[in-house]
Every structure is written in C-alpha cells, then in structure tokens.
Amino acid sequence: MSTIKIAARNITRNVRRSVMTISAIAIGAMATLVFGAFVSEIFVQIETQNVVRSGHLAIYREGYFKYGSGNPAAYGIPHYETVLQLVKDDPVLKPLINVVTPTVNLFGIAGNFESDASKTFMGLGVIPKDYNRMHEWDEHQIRAQLREVDAPLNELDETHGFVGVGLGRILRLCGALKIADCPNTALPQDDANGAGPSVPAKRDFAGLKDSGEGSTQQSGQSHVPRLDLLAATSAGAPNVVNFYVDAAVAQGVKELDDAFVVMNFHLAQQLLYGRGEKKAVGIVLQLHRTEDIDAAKRRIEGLIQSKGLDLEVRELKELQPFYRQVIGMMSAIFSFISLVMVVIVLFTVVNTMSMSVMERTPEIGTLRAIGVRKLGITRQFVAEGLLLGLIGATIGLLLGFVLNYLINHSGLTWQPPGSASPVPLLVRENEIAPLAGIIWISLAIVAVIAAWLPARRGARLTIVDALGHV
Amino acid sequence: MAIAIPIQSSTSGAEAAVRFHGVSKTYRLGDVPVEALKSVSFGIPPQRFSMILGPSGSGKSTLLNLIGCLDRPTAGVLEIGGEKIGAKSDDELSEFRARKIGFIFQNFNLIPVLSAYENVEYPLVLLGVRPTERKRRTLEILKSVGLVEHRNHRPNQLSGGQKQRVAIARALVKGPTLVLADEPTANLDSQTGAAIIDLMRQVQHEHGATFVFSTHDPQLISHAEEVFSIRDGELLEHRTAHS
Numbered sequence: 001m002s003t004i005k006i007a008a009r010n011i012t013r014n015v016r017r018s019v020m021t022i023s024a025i026a027i028g029a030m031a032t033l034v035f036g037a038f039v040s041e042i043f044v045q046i047e048t049q050n051v052v053r054s055g056h057l058a059i060y061r062e063g064y065f066k067y068g069s070g071n072p073a074a075y076g077i078p079h080y081e082t083v084l085q086l087v088k089d090d091p092v093l094k095p096l097i098n099v100v101t102p103t104v105n106l107f108g109i110a111g112n113f114e115s116d117a118s119k120t121f122m123g124l125g126v127i128p129k130d131y132n133r134m135h136e137w138d139e140h141q142i143r144a145q146l147r148e149v150d151a152p153l154n155e156l157d158e159t160h161g162f163v164g165v166g167l168g169r170i171l172r173l174c175g176a177l178k179i180a181d182c183p184n185t186a187l188p189q190d191d192a193n194g195a196g197p198s199v200p201a202k203r204d205f206a207g208l209k210d211s212g213e214g215s216t217q218q219s220g221q222s223h224v225p226r227l228d229l230l231a232a233t234s235a236g237a238p239n240v241v242n243f244y245v246d247a248a249v250a251q252g253v254k255e256l257d258d259a260f261v262v263m264n265f266h267l268a269q270q271l272l273y274g275r276g277e278k279k280a281v282g283i284v285l286q287l288h289r290t291e292d293i294d295a296a297k298r299r300i301e302g303l304i305q306s307k308g309l310d311l312e313v314r315e316l317k318e319l320q321p322f323y324r325q326v327i328g329m330m331s332a333i334f335s336f337i338s339l340v341m342v343v344i345v346l347f348t349v350v351n352t353m354s355m356s357v358m359e360r361t362p363e364i365g366t367l368r369a370i371g372v373r374k375l376g377i378t379r380q381f382v383a384e385g386l387l388l389g390l391i392g393a394t395i396g397l398l399l400g401f402v403l404n405y406l407i408n409h410s411g412l413t414w415q416p417p418g419s420a421s422p423v424p425l426l427v428r429e430n431e432i433a434p435l436a437g438i439i440w441i442s443l444a445i446v447a448v449i450a451a452w453l454p455a456r457r458g459a460r461l462t463i464v465d466a467l468g469h470v
Numbered sequence: 471m472a473i474a475i476p477i478q479s480s481t482s483g484a485e486a487a488v489r490f491h492g493v494s495k496t497y498r499l500g501d502v503p504v505e506a507l508k509s510v511s512f513g514i515p516p517q518r519f520s521m522i523l524g525p526s527g528s529g530k531s532t533l534l535n536l537i538g539c540l541d542r543p544t545a546g547v548l549e550i551g552g553e554k555i556g557a558k559s560d561d562e563l564s565e566f567r568a569r570k571i572g573f574i575f576q577n578f579n580l581i582p583v584l585s586a587y588e589n590v591e592y593p594l595v596l597l598g599v600r601p602t603e604r605k606r607r608t609l610e611i612l613k614s615v616g617l618v619e620h621r622n623h624r625p626n627q628l629s630g631g632q633k634q635r636v637a638i639a640r641a642l643v644k645g646p647t648l649v650l651a652d653e654p655t656a657n658l659d660s661q662t663g664a665a666i667i668d669l670m671r672q673v674q675h676e677h678g679a680t681f682v683f684s685t686h687d688p689q690l691i692s693h694a695e696e697v698f699s700i701r702d703g704e705l706l707e708h709r710t711a712h713s
C-alpha cells in the first residue's frame with residue numbers, strides 16, 4: 001500500500017478526467033519529440049551540406065576573414081605547403097582529420113563571349129581529389145537522402161569544373177548543361193569551335209550528347225561548353241583563363257547559384273597569381289566528427305602561436321553564417337514549441353489536481369486526523385501528478401517514435417527555405433533517444449511542479465475545515 | 471442507576487485521561503464571534519465509556535475536535551494523558567494522533583480506494599509496523615468487529631453499519647489510549663446504531679481505551695458509563711453510572 005499504489009488507484013477513480021489529462025501530456029510529448037526529430041534532421045542535413053563543401057575549419061592569413069575577401073590575392077598564405085605539412089604531421093590532429101587541403105577563393109567575371117553573356121562570379125579553387133573525398137563525408141549517414149549539391153570534380157583535367165545552375169542559365173548554357181526551366185532556349189555559341197548561330201542549340205547539343213558515348217575522348221571534350229574567366233592578379237593586371245563547364249549544379253541560395261564556379265586549385269592559382277608566387281587563400285580541414293571542432297581548433301591555434309605564424313583559424317559557424325542562422329532559428333522555434341507544451345501540460349495537471357484536491361477534501365481531513373502529516377498529504381497528490389505525467393509522457397513518446405517512422409515512410413515532401421525544389425519530408429529517427437529522455441524527465445518535473453501547487457493547498461487546509469467540507 | 475454529580479467535583483482527580491482548564495473556543499463568522507465553548511473546565515476519566523450529550527449546535531463537535539487535537543483552543547489549557555498539547559507543533563500533533571488517538575466519524579470517512587482490510591491496516595503502515603505484525607493485528611481486529619469475510623471489499627461495497635465497523639477497527643487497530651467518536655450513529659438507523667454502540671462498548675472493554683462519543687440522542691444514555699451534558703458551549707452536568 002505504497003504512496004504510488006494509492007496514487008494509481010486514485011487515478012482510476014475518475015477515468016475520464018485521467019484520460020484527458022494523460023492525453024494532453026501525451027500529445028505534448030509526441031509533438032515535442034516529432035518536431036525535435038524534424039529539427040535535428042534539418043541540423044544534420046545542413047551540417048552535412050556545409051561540411052562536405054567547406055569542411056569544419058579553415059586557416060587563413062591573419063585579417064583575411066574580415067578584410068581579405070575583397071582582395072584575396074593580397075591575403076594569400078605563402079609557403080602553404082609547409083603549413084599543410086605542419087597540420088598533417090601533428091600527432092594530435094592526425095586522428096581527427098579526414099581531409100586537409102588548400103583552396104583559393106576569388107572573384108572575377110565569367111564570360112561566354114560567343115553568346116555575349118557575362119556575369120561576375122565567385123570562384124572556389126580546390127584540389128579535385130580532396131574535394132571529391134570531402135564529399136564522401138557522412139557522419140550522420142544521411143548522404144543517401146540528400147539532394148546532390150555538387151558534382152564530382154574532374155581529377156584529370158585542370159581546366160574543367162562546374163557552375164551553379166543560375167550562372168549556367170545566365171551565361172546561356174541551358175542546352176549544353178541540360179538546365180531545365182530556360183524560357184529562351186540557349187543559343188548554340190557555347191561550342192568552343194563556334195558552330196553557326198542559326199543552328200538551334202537544343203537539337204544540336206542533344207544530338208551530340210546522345211551520340212557522345214560512341215565518340216572518342218578528345219571529341220567528347222569539344223562538346224563541353226567553355227567560358228573565359230577574368231580576374232585581377234595580385235599584381236593588379238587582368239588575367240584570363242579558359243574554363244570548361246562539365247555540369248551545372250543547383251546551389252540552395254539564389255545569390256550563390258547565380259555566381260558559383262568550382263574549378264581546379266591550380267587553375268584558380270593561375271588566375272589569381274598569374275606569374276607571381278603561387279599561394280593558397282585558405283587551408284580547409286574536414287574532421288571525421290563535428291564534435292571535434294573545438295579540440296582541433298585549439299590545437300591549430302596552439303601550433304600557429306608556437307610557430308609564430310601570421311595565420312588565423314575560423315570554424316564552420318563563422319564560415320557559413322547561414323548554417324548558424326538556420327540552427328539559431330530552428331532552435332528558437334523548437335524552444336517556443338517546447339515552452340507552449342510545458343505551459344499546456346502545466347495547466348492541465350494543475351487543473352486536474354485542483355479538482356482532485358477539492359473533491360477529496362474530506363479524505364484529506366480524515367488522513368490528517370489519522371495522523372498523516374502535511375508533507376504526507378502533499379506527497380500523495382504529487383505522486384498522482386507524477387504518475388499522470390509519466391504515463392502521458394511514455395505513451396506520447398511511443399506514439400512519437402511511431403509517428404516518426406510513419407513520416408519517414410510516407411513519401412511526403414516539403415520545400416525548405418532557400419531550396420529550389422521540394423525535398424522529402426524527413427525526421428531523425430536515430431540519435432533522438434537523448435531528446436526523448438529529456439522530454440520524459442522534463443514532463444515528469446513539470447507534472448510534479450503542477451501537482452505540488454494544489455497539493456500544498458490541500459495539505460495546508462485546517463483539519464476541521466477539511467473534515468467538514470462535504 | 472445514574473446519579474448526578476455537581477460539575478465542580480467532577481473536575482477533580484489528577485488521573486483524568488483528558489482535562490480541560492478554562493478552555494474556550496470562539497469561531498468567527500465574518501465579523502461576528504461565535505462562542506462555541508465558554509471556558510469549560512472538567513476531566514474525562516480514563517478507560518471509561520464516556521458520552522457527550524447535547525442538542526445540535528451545543529458544541530459537541532467543537533469539544534471532540536479539541537480533544538482529538540484536530541483544532542486548538544482559543545483560550546485555556548488542554549491536557550491529554552497528562553500532556554499539555556498547546557505547545558506542540560503541527561507535525562508533533564500528527565504524530566501524537568497517529569500513536570494515541572483513534573477516530574470514528576459520523577460519515578465513516580473510509581478511504582474509498584482502499585479495501586476494508588487496507589483501511590484498517592493504514593494506521594499501522596503510518597506507524598511503521600512490520601508487515602507480519604501488521605497482518606496479524608489487522609486480521610485480529612477485523613475478526614473482533616466481524617468483518618473478516620468482507621476484508622477485500624471496497625467501502626462502496628459495504629453497508630453503513632459495516633462501514634462503521636471497519637471504522638471502529640481502524641480506530642482501534644493501533645491500540646490507542648483514546649478513541650473519539652463524533653455522532654457515530656447519526657447516519658445509521660436506530661437498530662444498527664444501537665448495535666454499533668454495543669460493539670464500541672465491547673471493544674472498549676476488551677482494549678481498555680478511553681472512549682468518548684457524542685450524540686444528541688438522550689435514549690443512548692443507558693449505554694454510557696459517564697455522561698457529560700452540554701448546552702450552548704457550557705457543561706451542564708456530569709453523571710456517572712454505577713453498574
């Protein structure tokens with residue numbers, strides 16, 4: 001006849017009320033779990049999207065991050081191979097690092113002069129092997145579900161790379177790159193050999209592509225559209241390189257989609273530094289696990305300091321403000337929803353327990369007369385609130401897990417902000433056990449607090465009044 | 471058989487189980503003070519079957535609530551078993567009630583979610599009596615009120631008389647020195663009521679506890695060993711029946 005056993009029996013006393021209370025708590029638990037699973041899915045997706053492209057950490061010349069992007073040439077890292085080697089050989093960093101690679105970031109003008117189209121571009125020069133390796137990163141095992149943001153980069157030919165879909169469209173490469181949604185079909189000038197302008201591009205290129213399998217490598221190359229990339233070197237002189245566009249790949253954000261160019265590191269170096277000393281703008285590190293960011297960052301800062309280098313380290317949050325903003329916003333929404341749930345559960349349990357205390361006032365008087373202390377009365381009602389909370393939370397979480405499973409197998413889609421097309425609506429099913437645990441414990445605490453308020457009121461009644469209350 | 475004793479003489483005797491020294495109780499109804507007890511002084515002899523007799527509103531419940539340490543006097547000193555209870559804290563009073571005082575109520579006041587057996591056992595759980603001992607004592611007392619067969623029934627499955635017998639068992643199971651019953655028969659028909667009074671009388675003899683019960687029914691006088699008549703918050707007379 002423990003307190004809990006009596007509490008359980010009292011809960012079955014007013015079945016309808018208990019069911020309503022438990023339902024409210026269960027719905028709160030379920031909603032919080034499912035929304036939490038959705039948010040954490042978005043987190044890991046964004047994290048993965050950003051980490052595969054930008055890594056976790058980047059080393060720059062001191063000041064580049066704040067002032068240098070306007071003039072990347074001036075903030076290059078000289079002797080970057082030495083720094084690269086220093087990081088690669090460090091015994092602490094070694095087990096943490098998946099990829100460490102130099103990059104060049106630059107701005108310039110991309111022109112498809114045969115169709116009179118040009119556009120400023122934002123270029124990223126990478127070492128294809130490292131770049132492709134970074135794209136294999138999949139700590140949370142969700143790559144299979146992710147919309148492909150980048151194409152593999154040509155490892156053999158330095159002059160090849162890809163552009164954002166928007167940039168491809170602006171530069172009239174729709175036909176060549178099979179870009180959908182081009183109202184004015186592209187002109188056929190994107191052929192390096194300059195085919196006649198009167199030939200409709202679509203038919204022309206479609207025909208060439210489809211039969212391309214049978215042709216040789218060399219002739220295949222000639223179908224790849226070519227751009228001229230123009231930039232100012234560190235010396236201030238204009239510089240031009242030829243660039244072959246293998247593919248157009250959609251970037252989530254329109255501004256980026258309309259400007260992005262990924263090219264070979266050496267091509268970018270050539271464009272930015274001309275005949276001068278070849279430097280790197282950044283050294284990017286991709287770790288095996290995101291949680292090692294702080295440790296790795298501290299270690300690199302230590303290395304920089306001990307060697308007296310003129311460098312700085314920036315982490316994911318700083319490199320990708322959008323990543324930080326989305327996480328901040330989703331966290332805020334999640335906190336708000338959790339708060340609403342807490343308030344609903346609080347009021348429901350307070351209401352239920354208040355009615356219970358009121359109905360059972362003579363019982364309180366009786367127990368007090370028999371010799372139960374005030375604390376004993378409080379404990380009895382708190383136990384009932386706790387039990388309601390735990391039953392509700394347990395049912396709600398179980399339903400939440402089921403709902404998560406159903407959502408992931410429903411084939412529903414949604415269009416996230418910044419996304420050009422609908423994506424599958426997914427929630428995280430793995431790794432949400434800690435969230436479920438937190439919800440369970442939080443609801444238990446909320447139920448205890450909610451029950452405690454009316455329980456204390458009941459315990460404080462004078463015995464004679466309580467007994468006389470019929 | 472009963473003889474009247476002047477009130478003054480009944481207040482003597484240091485061995486009284488309960489002793490009132492100029493005890494008053496004033497309730498407030500809004501701004502109007504209601505004097506439910508007017509400075510009463512008397513003693514209730516130990517191990518006797520005492521009755522408080524008085525019409526409705528005379529102050530019987532007020533008196534029993536004070537004896538039962540459920541309420542505190544507005545003025546005066548109350549001694550129970552030689553202990554002045556005025557200075558005790560709420561928790562100390564709870565402890566005192568749990569050990570020393572058994573209650574029988576007009577409305578039975580059984581805990582609805584507990585079976586007859588569990589209701590009777592409850593005071594022993596409260597006192598931390600070991601399970602085997604608890605079981606023995608609970609069954610024994612249920613036997614003496616004749617409800618062993620009904621021990622697994624919930625209160626709502628029992629008749630009024632049966633409920634009151636469970637309540638008597640609950641009040642007595644811990645072996646209290648004082649048992650208080652405020653109009654225990656008011657909700658029972660006269661026949662069942664008389665049977666309950668007889669049962670109380672019987673267990674009082676067996677256990678030797680001090681019993682105090684209240685009633686407005688003068689016909690029950692014959693059952694009592696001591697009769698305290700009150701009216702308008704004052705003790706009118708104290709009669710002792712010599713058998």
Ligand SMILES: Nc1ncnc2c1ncn2[C@@H]1O[C@H](COP(=O)(O)OP(=O)(O)OP(=O)(O)O)[C@@H](O)[C@H]1O
Nearest residue numbers: 497498499504506525526527528529530531532533
């Ligand atoms: N909580 C209270 N507030 C105000 N007045 C009260 C309160 N309790 C009792 N009284 C008054 O005190 C007086 C004595 O009441 P008490 O309940 O002790 O009488 P009683 O003899 O038990 O009556 P009954 O036979 O109706 O139960 C009555 O006038 C009653 O109205």
Ligand SMILES: [Mg+2]
Nearest residue numbers: 530531532652
């Ligand atoms: Mg009364």
